Amino acid sequence: MSVSASWYLTLAAVLFTIGAIGLLVRRNVLVMFMCVELMLNAANLTFVTFARRLNDIAGQTAVFFVLVVAAAEVVVGLGIIVSIYRRRPGATADDVHGMKG
């Protein structure tokens, strides 16, 4: 008998919180991006946990699609980061305010 689903969901919530806090606290664009990956992984863990809990393969299929979207997101995001760093070296997230966001 494996560990009950509540522990997995608690761990996923903790991971998501750490990722969200890191996204809000850090200024380095690359580290902020890694925190987004942490949050995606927490969501994946939740999907897999519910797939086992509900005995339904659709949760694992959703994780598959999340992986694909995460890969595409990383490619485009890192392209944007590279182009930003090419324009102005040493930029942090607060320096990129060209659109007055």
Added chain:
Amino acid sequence: MTYVLAATIPDAITFVIAAAVCVLGALGVVLARNPVHSALMLVMTLFGVAVLFVEEDAQFLAAVQVIVYAGAIVVLFLFVIMLLGVDQKEAIQRDPLPAQRPVAICVGILGLVEVLLLARGRWPSGARSVSGAIGSPGDNVGLIGRSIFTTYLLAFEVTSALLVVAVVGAVVLARRPRRVLGENGAPTGALVEPDDEIDGPEVAGLDDADAGTVDTGAAGSEPGDSERGGGGPGGGGPVDDLADSEVTGP
């Protein structure tokens, strides 16, 4: 005591170790000063999550997690970090929102507590989907494949379109618009791309290293400024030299 965490001893030990690895890696991602260390800590978290996937009968996803995430995405992160030579310490001299960090930590912890309190009731709700049970005959890969290629076939096709768009976007973003030469090798002014005037002050900003990173691009592009305005035409100088050298090169 046979049952810890409502599970047998090996399962409980595996879960506790993998969870500790995950949480420590996540904290390392957030707290590490060096972005390279953050990326390596991210690998640690991803391996922990992969172990938990195996523990939850998702063997295919565990393999994909290690291959795609730890093998491709983190390597891409490390490539970008090494290529850019990112500054190791964060420039927080100019903090526009000084109260953001404590507020962010408080809001995050409040959100976590709220989720954990709300989750004291029954977790799963809603109707079952029709894509098959995990315990049905066949291995994990076969089940996921059958689910993807039957129930979620449209989403799978859209995924391919998404990947194509991502590849095209990456190529467009990473392309260097520095082609100012004509067909016969002569520099033609008409072919200078409009973002070349953004590239010019960037070269000037690279030359004087202690000029700071803030607003060199905006100040350099203003023709009226006398001191920094030298960056505008002066910044155009290295580009033109580059173009001339490219003419004499081939």
